[in-house]
Amino acid sequence: MNRWLRYALTRRRFLQLLGSGAAVLAVSACGQQAPSSGEETTTEPAPAAGEPQRGGVARVAFASAIANLDPAHMFSAEELSLANIVYERLTTVFEPETIQPALATAWKAAADGLSWTFTLRDGVTFHNGAAFGAEDVVYSFERVLDPDMGSMARSFLGFVSGVTALDDLTVRFDLEQPNSDFPILLASPSTSIVPRDSSDEELAEQPIGTGAFQFAAYTPGERMQLVRNETYWQAQLPYLDEVQFLFISETSTRLQALASNTVDIIWNLGLEQVSTVKANPDLQLQEVKEAVYPYIILNQNYPPMDDNRVREALKLCVDREGMVQAATQGYGTIANDQPVPPWYALRADIPPREQDIARAKELLAEAGYADGLTLAMATSALRPTMQETAIAFQEMARQAGITIELERLPNDTYWGEYLNYPLATSNLPYDPLSLDAALALSYHSAGAWNEPGYKNPELDELIEQVSMEADVTKRTEMYAQIQQIISDEGAWLIATYNPTFTASRTTLHDIKMGRVPLLHLSETWMEPAA
Structure with missing residues (x-):
């Protein structure tokens, strides 16, 4: 039996934690499961007229509030979307067979497949100003592999036997069994990297990552504010000044808020609402x-x-x-x-x-x-x-x-x-x-x-x-x-x-939605008000 099955969360517990958020199996693995050739994954909004511009506040309406700010405990799609925006992983995978470097720039397996060595990106800082390095990776993975932590990541990384910092920018993962897809597994939001000196209590109150936006404020059940990371390692990003999450449980109220320009994005639109959005020239749809x-x-x-x-x-x-x-x-x-x-x-x-x-x-x-x-x-x-x-x-x-x-x-x-x-x-x-x-x-x-x-x-x-x-x-x-x-x-x-459908105002451009429908807003930009 696959060893990692022993560590899986019960689905009932998983779904209870989600509340009314969408369940997301947030693991990544075999690149052989690629879409057939020519198959489109998303329907993008209309192309933008002009180049991306800096500035603006994007307001996102979610049905369910975010209960967990610590990536080790994130389960719902709303929480994992937050992880995509505030935190980063060693690798990133937006579509099948498109693994790309993130906080790691290169990786290599040992000849026997029982270890992987990752070279880390230099010059990255956390939102608290601390420099990112190998000890942060070790700490982050030791946290999520701890059975007492109850992290989703342990359910698919149970075969990892150890994580070692070889120097400031090199990390080795030791495995109990070979896994050729290991670098893709590390793209999961639940493997997000946190600072080595951050405590469980601190992360439960304030996310501290290296992502394009950083945590500013949260009124539980109502609103979360994220602001641009001015020291982000991708210097041209993000374009938006701010992202706000608004929590609106009623389906019809969310759509009314979008139509009245009270919010800019609705994630996971009801299928019965699609025709209404299509009929509104101020709104656009993305379909996965x-x-x-x-x-x-x-x-x-x-x-x-x-x-x-x-x-x-x-x-x-x-x-x-x-x-x-x-x-x-x-x-x-x-x-x-x-x-x-x-x-x-x-x-x-x-x-x-x-x-x-x-x-x-x-x-x-x-x-x-x-x-x-x-x-x-x-x-x-x-x-x-x-x-x-x-x-x-x-x-x-x-x-x-x-x-x-x-x-x-x-x-x-x-x-x-x-x-x-x-x-x-x-x-x-x-x-x-x-x-x-x-x-x-x-x-x-x-x-x-x-x-x-x-x-x-x-x-x-x-x-x-x-x-x-x-x-x-x-x-x-x-x-x-x-x-x-x-x-x-x-x-x-x-x-x-x-x-699944995501609806947004036509003034927003480059909202990315992958096969697993989580929000990616680091490259999103907004047309200035007329």
Whole structure:
């Protein structure tokens, strides 16, 4: 079994920490999971007329407040967006196979693959004026690898056995097992570098990084102020004077604030609001296609969800094109009950199920439910399309004699209660760079985020072996087997792949959104007021 699985946070704990923020699996890994050639990742705003200009305040509306200022404890997309702006990592990865230097300028593996040596960038300072160096890297990684810290980073870096400063600008990482993608893993926001003399208490109150913006003030639950780092090592950046985070929980209120020029950016727009933004000439959209997948958990702890005939019957109830229209306003695409989206190069060619009510009834009869079946299902409006997916599925399942009793749980308690039902809606973004990690976390029987409690020894063995297989052809075959098993027998009903949208004022330019939809604002600039 992959060693790092032992350190994974439980998904329930992870989601409880998120509140109403979007869950983000913030790990990076294998560059082989690149999009297919020619596949666009984002839809950018209209090109700017003129060169970038300095100045301006960008106001960002988030649905959920930021609870954690220490990167070791950051989990929600809002918090990880803060990490992107205030902190930096040794490397940066915006899109698959685009690893770039950040606080490290070069890296090299030992011949046996059991250590990596990184050369660090000279002339970088923290926001408190301290010089950045190797001891800061050692301290930062010792913090997140400490089991008592409970950091997300430990879940995917558990194979790191030691970190050593060789000199002021050179660091060596010792590994218990080779990992050719190790430099990409270090691009995760949860591996952000903090000063060597910063305490847990200090970082909990005030982020201290090397990023383009530095922390200025925070009124919890209301507003956070970040100002330009005047000593940033990329001298021309940032362009903005200031970034403000405003926390507005109500979806319609956020859109009204954007339209009235009270805020400049809305992150994770509701799909039902896209047409309204498109109709407003003062607003623009950025779309990350097939960025998340909502799904229905078929909880193995509640019979008859442990019977694959019943699971198959539920999957056959779904009109997938109808689900795209009903749940995603037509913006989603059809999924085939496994998590690898069309833009992955290693996606297997598994046709999606067609709706087959007659066959669903036959399977239910074989399982002992010829007279029908009643199931309770938890859902919430916490994430875009979760509730819409549940409502559409309720109507589709009715045709096969299955009665779905929907339980609409409060947003603020959903992640603490949703696994107490035979069926529940959930939602995850794709990690475009870590197929191995995503499979191990969510689909291995020991995976911390295996919500349905699904166990399959054959699947476990494949997931364990694929991360250690060096032959590309064999890896591709193993990935195909994994996807087929999940689609055929898995306890996840995945009917659609969904986009995410960010809306902003047209006066803002160069807002970057990657496959994992976090904000990147270091190169963003604003047109001066007329």
